[in-house]
Amino acid sequence: MSQEARGLDAGQRLVARLMGLGDRRTAGIVAQIALEEKAHVAIGVAWFKRVCEAQGVAAPGAFRSLLASLSPELLKGPFNHIARSEVGLSQDWYDVQCWPEGERAAMVAPAEAAAAKGRGEDPAAGASAGAVGAAAVTAGVIDGAGLEELRRRLALMLDTEAAAAAL
Template identity: 40%
Template sequence: MEQDSLSAAAVVILTTADPAEKVRLSRTIAARWRSGELRAIGNTVPPTRPQRPDHPLLMAPRDVPKRKINQGSKGRIALLHALAHIELNAIDLAWDIIARFTGDDLPKAFYDGWVQVGDEEAKHFDLLAGRLSELGASYGDLPAHDGLWRAAEETAHDLLARLAIVPMVLEARGLDVTPAMIAKLDAVGDRDSAAILQIIFDEEVGHVACGKQWFDFLCARQERSPQETWRDLVRRHFHGALKPPFNEPARSAAGLPADFYSAL
């Protein structure tokens, strides 16, 4: 497929199964967009689901074996593998939002923001894959759950819903849980892994902020209350509960004050 527009390039990424190639394409296309070499948005239709490698074996979330960080290198490998799987899905979620909603009359800044998110998610996966290699493992060695793309399918019809669920619920949850993982890795002496998670955490604040920025933009355009609209969309499209404790400082830095989500 020719990469003559941003949406066409995004679809190339989505239809690439090999994780290393997906990372390479993400970073290359992001650089082309930033340099101005790639200018057109286009309207290439994305696939319903992205291509995936033969491994890892995908299972229902309840069937994925649980391991703890303090269970030696196997526990740390399991954690990093699970996070790498999340980041691989996050790469595709970023490029899917670019390709899927080209008909929504969005400014260039919208695409600038999500290209940066896609680029950073690719960097995150690459960091985690490299650390797995240092520990004698590879992405694909362990099973992973297949629930992460459900949010994309659930919100494929509505950009507001996509923003409400993916960055403002799922990625915001990452802000809540990552500091504890960093502390546990530090406690067992794995400072290299902890440093990678710190990079991811710092940049994920910006990803949640990007989602909130464009959610507010669309609500203003439609003359809707952001808070009431978000709560309604979460009740309709998020299958689960918002679980405290919340990382209120990180959420606030991303534009999500406590009174925005506490009622849910």
């Protein structure tokens, strides 16, 4: 869901750039892809909310935990807030500037250190921050076991839905 949301962020900018280069055909294709991403993200948001409700956790906090731990590179904009809002992603789900202060402090630094480590930057600092990362990322939102259970249930629900759709 977070990767598809990046499509919402980049789609219109890419269309404008392609149009500026005079490539109307490719711009039209990218515009269609960007439009289709809205449905993908909306479905992901709906499923995520269902899983969180079944787990008894708040969807925005769980999403923040997953985003910070699994895709820290997605914590930076630019964001298309309007497109994201249209599909059910409010800013408090993904924009660290809108996160509760305690969560921001607990999640962002370890996530940024893990991302730097993944890029091969300052591995010594990344390793020490990474040791703190898993626990700190979920502090105050959902514990590590709960996060794993949330991942497991989401995967199971998606597999079940895919199997039903294949029938």
